[in-house]
Amino acid sequence: MDHPLQTSGPVGEVTPDPVTLGIDIGGSHIKAALVAPDGALLTNYERVVTPLGKPPDLIVDTISALIAPLGGFDRVSVGFPGATRGVTVLTAPNLGNDQWHGYKLADRLAARLARPVRLANDATVQGLGAIAGRGLECTITLGTGMGFALFTDGRPAPHLELGQHNAHRKHTYDQYVGHEALNRDGARKWNKHVLRTIDALRVLVNFDLLYIGGGNVTAITFALPADVHLVSNETGITGGVRLWDGVSPRRA
Incomplete structure (x- = not known):
């Protein structure tokens, strides 16, 4: 890649x-x-x-x-x-x-x-650790804020700071589904926000698969659609290998 x-x-x-x-x-x-x-x-x-x-x-x-x-x-x-x-x-x-x-x-x-x-x-690194590498795939991370990355046949698209974009009223996505929103609104309301975010991304991106990672995925309680998958925090580390596809430096 x-x-x-x-x-x-x-x-x-x-x-x-x-x-x-x-x-x-x-x-x-x-x-x-x-x-x-x-x-x-x-x-x-x-x-x-x-x-x-x-x-x-x-x-x-x-x-x-x-x-x-x-x-x-x-x-x-x-x-x-x-x-x-x-x-x-x-x-x-x-x-x-x-x-x-x-x-x-x-x-x-x-x-x-x-x-x-x-x-x-x-979010790009986490996505590289999770994606199948086929079609249009999307990653969001739910942690302090909301990270976002988009991939076409395994290749990252130019980065978009979607977390800073308006989500609802005067709230950015960082403020709408980030950690402070989970604490402020409670898990039930926060889960509704996450579902609305998935719906918005489906319209905006038309993804084939969406992967959700980050520390707050454990707070998700709704049934996942077939084209949405949760991924572990490990992918935020392991995906880094794919930044080096085709490059193998020697240990000093």
Whole structure:
């Protein structure tokens, strides 16, 4: 699969079985694990509370400390909760800090970890770990906010910050089906909001399959339509392997 992604850091000789460090940056937690080339987890998650509102360099420090127990790896994939382009963060609506705008996260991590790094939106990474790769597929993540990604025959479409788009009255989708809405409105009303969101996406996207991930999927109580599937949080880590399709850097 062809990815319009840039790689930060050293890329050495090809190795047949590269180990990927998958990092999932969320509005509540940062998670990391090592992943085999086939997408299988090689380690348990390491997890830490996200230092919201702190400078981006502190996130890099936090990740560096978090992954220390995991062992060696060849390359790094990062899922980020906002819009990214190449090595750079464009928006970080749920991390509480405007300093993220224009921050070259992939470059900073590559310099710190001495490994090549690829960066993408977290819903895109989760989708890559879940999709079948056929037809028009869509992923949403239900966590602090709502992430969104769209795929055509396995290839990511240009990223859309649907979570920041108006959903109902003056509420964005982040505010309509995000974690604060679940706490504010209760599970019953929140589930109705999620159902309405699925209906809206069906009209907007005409998806063949929709995958729902994120930490709040456990709060879903309605019967799922045949073309909607829940996916585990693991895909937010394991999908990072597919950012490297066709690229196999050597372990330093």
